[in-house]
Amino acid sequence: MDILVEQEVELHKYEIRQNKADRERLIHPHFSEVGKSGNSYDYSSIVEMMETEKPSSARVHSQNYECIQLEPSVQLLKYKSAIVDEAGEVSGYAKRCSIWVFTGTSWQLKYHQGTPCSPFKLEQV
Template sequence: MDILIEQEVELHQYEIRQSKTDIERLIHPSFVEVGKSGTSYDFDSIIEMMEGEEPSSTRIHSQRYECIHLEPSVQLLRYESALVSEFGEVSDFAKRCSIWVFTGTCWQLKYHQGTPCSPFELEHN
């Protein structure tokens, strides 16, 4: 589902992560995350973490999206991600999964997990 990939990529953008309106549109109030570090977050703690972020020239690269239909209104989105510095250095490789739910008006992220993985080749989107 293209909309889920678009919304996932939106959440990778600093400007979106700093907008309370966008965060409330994209993230479900009962959101839970198990981060790549093993740290757990809920809606309030993820908002607090994002509010503390600083602008960076490092970007998140994501690829190989796969959408798995769990229920008509529940979708599992799997993909790979890595950080790419302004100098092209690649680090923090991870496999990620997100569960998106349709609330009747929009899709919202309800669960996210990142797991460190071995380096992989970056595909150019």
Template sequence: MDILIDLERALHQCEVRQNKAKAASLIHTSFKEIGASGRSYDFDSIVEMMSAELSSNGYIHSQDFESIQLEASVYLLLYKSAWVDNNGIKSNFAKRSSIWIFSGEKWQLKYHQGTPCLEFELGI
């Protein structure tokens, strides 16, 4: 589902992450996350963390998206990601899973998990 991939990738962008209103509109109020670090987040802590981030010297690359419909308005989005710095150095490889729900008005991220993984070849 292309819209979910677009929304997921929007959450990778500094201009969205640093804007509390934009980030909060994409994240459900009962949001939960288990980060690749093992740390847990809820709605308040993730919005606060993202808004406090400094502008980055790289970007999050994401690929190999797969969506699985769990219910009529609930999708599981699976993908891989890596951090790529301005020198092209790749790090923080992870497999990621997100659960998106449609509230009748918009899609929102309800759950996210990142699990470190072995390095993989970056594709398009």
């Protein structure tokens, strides 16, 4: 589970999202997502979105990771997230799930979903 959490957290970082090699390493070519907004994305639309992102002083906080093995090479990663701005204000609370698949050489994110949720207490890291 540790590698999946590490890779999920990597995808929260602007620098990783801007790097083509990192995106290709982490995101499966047949990726799909149902975003917190309810909008659907595929690999090309998520890459386009990442490429047009602007740097931000806000950060993604994530916690309560749980990993469920669906198959030996397929893992479901569940967690909670929130956005924390530079003043410490918290918003964008969501429950998230990601399906990671092992491609034979590495784990890649194949599916992701975010669902808005009620505010929760942030655990300190």
